Amino acid sequence: MKQINPMNRIIIISILFLGVFKPAINAQTSEIKYKDVFKVVSLGNEAKSYEILLQYQKQDPFHANTYYHLGKITKKWAKNYDPLTDYENLAYFTYHAKLYCNLALKYLNEKNAKKDRYYYPDLKPLEGVKRVTHQQIYQELIESKQEVEDFEKTINNIRVNYYGAVRNYNKSLTGFKAIADKNSKLKDIYLTADEKLISEIKNIAISYDSTLYFFDIYKKAIADYPIMKYNQTYTLIPIETYRLEGLTKSNFLNNKISLWNYRQWSDTVLAVINNDIKELRIDIELEGKKIDSLTNILNLDLYTGNYDYYNLDEKLAYRIGRFDFQPLILDLFNYKASKLNLVIDSKKPINNPANINDSTMVFRNKLAFYKTLIEKKQQSDANLITLKNNITPFNILKYEDYLSTNINGKRGLSDCVDHEPENIKKILDASMQNLKKIIATEELSDILNRKKIAQKDGDIPLSILFSELSGEGYDSYYTSSKILDNNGDKYITGYYVQSDKNTQAFVAKCDSLLNLAWIQKIDYSPNKKNLINNFGTFINLTEKGCITTIHTRDTTGGKLLIQNWLVRLDADGKTVSKDSIGPNLVPRIMVFDDINQKVISVYKGAELNKFTSNMDTLIVEYADSSGQSIWQTPLVINGDIVNVLRSNDKVILAANYTELFYNGELKKPQNSKAGAMLAIFNNEGSIINIKTYSESYPFYMTHAVKLDSETINLVGVKTDSKDLFDVINNSKIQVYYNLIDTKGEINYKY
Known part of the structure; x- marks a missing residue:
């Protein structure tokens, strides 16, 4: 049921009273006699008394006793209102209580004091005096007025401090909610804290301190002057779960109040910002300079094997991860470190053009090195994509100082992700030119060997x-x-x-x-x-x-x-x-498996020249160590054999071809004069698959090398000329390079 405001209740009662009482009086006389008014007052019904006194006051506005009783009633009523929830009515009656006291004092004199002495029933004659005197009434009015003024001052003091506490607590709450709305995670606050945000956090704590300051004064005030049933105490609740706690209001009217401890939260956050984050930013700066410095050194024309791969400081990465789930700065450092490791590889002596003719290193190991180099380049590409995908204004804001100082901020970061793909490609391109020379030299070394x-x-x-x-x-x-x-x-x-x-x-x-x-x-x-x-x-x-x-x-x-x-x-x-052993054809290659005592041989045609341009029968044979054939499988091909490899339970033939007849179908390279092919055989000699490789440019495969159990490297040169002397110093001719799996699927193509 809706509650009726006390002031409205008085007005309603007054209306009802006037509706009954006034006609009764008017029926007897046109004027109200004060003795009749006093009879109503004597009955103790304050509402009826108040209304009839007001009616008489209109009839006789200079009657001091009327104001005396109006002042008593309004003073009592003022004290009955809740100063925290119904201050409007309290202030209204407090004002009128003072007004009536002043009017009573103004119109009180010896004559009406003597005349109306019976209308001051709450005053008793002083000892030795028969009647209430003018002076006694005057003193009572002075004291009553002072009481009202003291009451008003006390209530205002209570209210100022109570609402000071409420207002400041709400400022803390509002400030905290505003920060929570802008920052979905506490970690974001730590890394985006600029002077403005730090000031906002400090203001939350200051307002919270003011809350407790005002509340303590309020508590002392109601201890000295109790109001209603108020005796509030508070409990401080720590904010432990960001965005779940610290967001609800507190009702200061309850006698048991729960307050979020915004001071503790602010101090904790500021301590992290001023200590952990400050130190972290210094270490981020140092890490970035280490990477850049080493990269600059290695970018010089210096080939050395003295540098190990660069690994980011794991402790630093962990510390950054504490405050950032997907840290942009780590994405940047991971890219820079992967590029640095690519540079480290590219500057190793094996990649030095001056060492191309070094015969102390096995060719397979050289190819394995370039596979590692490519993996470093792929890692750099992947890290650069990750960096690009993580660039947002908010993520940039977290590391704005470092980015502004070291790479020209957002613009520099954008330039980095736009231009770095070409930069790391240039590193690989230069190295692959060296590989091309190594491949050609490997082929020519046997021809040019004068020993x-x-x-x-x-x-x-x-x-x-x-x-x-x-x-x-x-x-x-x-x-x-x-x-x-x-x-x-x-x-x-x-x-x-x-x-x-x-x-x-x-x-x-x-x-x-x-x-x-x-x-x-x-x-x-x-x-x-x-x-x-x-x-x-x-x-x-x-x-x-x-x-x-x-x-x-x-x-x-x-x-x-x-x-x-x-x-x-x-x-x-x-x-x-x-x-x-074998069919009546020319052997083109033979590989002996000493462990299993098996021989894998490839035979093709009758001409001694391996570059015959005829469509010849090619036979792959798997035999025991006595030459006894286990299986033979034919193909018809126009091309030359590059290698035959063993991979677990499979035999893999690598060859260049211009025409291939298999399964009743003649195959030719789609876009070039010649292509590469792999024929994959199982242990019984059946062809599992034939994979062909053609390009839009001419190329010639010189080697097929098994690098590990899962990877085969097809290498050669991008030219249809077999004159490898021309290849070595012709920078326009590039290396042909494929990394494939044992099923013939391409994992990487340069």
Whole structure:
């Protein structure tokens, strides 16, 4: 039910009273006699008394006793109102109580005091005096007036301090809510705290302190002058969960009040800002300078292996993470560190153009280095994308000082993410030019190698003929294949062209100083009348020596007769075994698996030139160590073999091709004259898949190298010319580079 305001209640009662009482009086006389008024007052009904006194006051505005009783009633009524919730009525009756006291004093005199002495029933004659005197009435009015004024002063003091507490607490609450509305996480406050925000946090604490100051004065005031049933006490509640606590109002009218401890919250936040965050910003500045300084040093033309990869300070990253869930500054530092590590790799001696001809490092290890370099570049690209995606005005604001000082703020950061992709690409491009030279040099090193093994009927060259099994002179040795063992000794196979006889194959061994240990010439001619040509083609190491493929061909009968042999020799050059192997085609590659005692060979065509432009049958064979075929799988291809690889339970053939006939379909490169291909075989010799690779530009694959159990590196040059001499110093020719998995899927393409 709706409550009726006390003042309204008085007015309602007055109206009802006038509706009953006034007609009754008017029915008797046109004027009210004061003795009748006093009878009503004597009955003690304050509402009726108040109304009839007001009516009489209009009839006789100079009657002091009327004002005396009006003052008593209004003073009592004023004290009955709640000074905190109904101050309007309290102030109204307090004002009128003072007014009536003053009017009573104004119109009080000896005459009316004597005349109306019976109308002051609450005053008793002084001792020794028969009647209430004028002076006694006057003194009563003075004291009553003072009481009202003291009451008014006390109430105002109570209200000033009470509402001072309420007002300041609400200022703290409003300030706290405003900060919470702008900052969804407490961590955001720490990192975005500028002078304005710090001032706002301080003002929350100041207002909170004022709350307690005013409230304590208020408590003392109501202790001295109790009002109603108020006896408030407060409990301070810590703000422990940001945005869940500290947002609700407190009712100061309750005797038990819960106050959010904004001072404690402000002090805690400011302590973090002034200590942790200040120190953190100093360390961020130092970390950034370390990265930039080292990058500047390495950007000089200096190749060195003295620098380890740069790792961000983990403790610093953790400290930043305490205050920022997705810190833009860490994204920036992660990018800078990844770029620095790319630069560190690019400046290693292996990438020095001056070291391209270094033969002390295995070619596979060189390729592995460039794979690592590419991974560093990819990491830089990924980190740059992460940085770009995290750039927002709010995230920039958190690190505005550092960004403004070091990279020209928001504009510099935008320039960074726009231009850095090209900068890191340039680092990789320069390195890949070096790789191109390494690839060409690796191929040419066997051709350009002028070292020879001296022996009595002719020196054995270490240079390898690039394209075919045929010599240009007579009584000369030609090397087809060589391999280095763990002791630094070389095993070599090739052929010896005689001026008046057939060609003989040979296998030889020398030490690291090229001193010949032994040589064994091989001639599988049936007899001296039926001479055939013999070629040592490929050589591999075994546990106790070497194994080689000998290719023989007989043209004496007008018909080409081809046969291949698998020959095993011990470390002293003695033949351990000789077995027929493979189809009647030219062996293009042979790989020996010493652990499993298996031979993987690839045969193609009848011509000795490996760059034949004919569509020839190609056969991949998997055989045991005695040459017994386990499986043979044919393909028809126009191209040259690059390598054959073993990957777990698969055999992978890599080749260049211009035409490929498979599964009843003729395949050609889509956009270029020549393409690359992989044929993947299972353990039974079935082709699992054939993957072809073509580009919009001409290219030639020179190597297919297994870098690890999951990665194969296809490398070469982006030109259709096989003249690698031109490739080395032609900066317009780029490297062809693919990283693929063992299923033939491209993981990376340069």
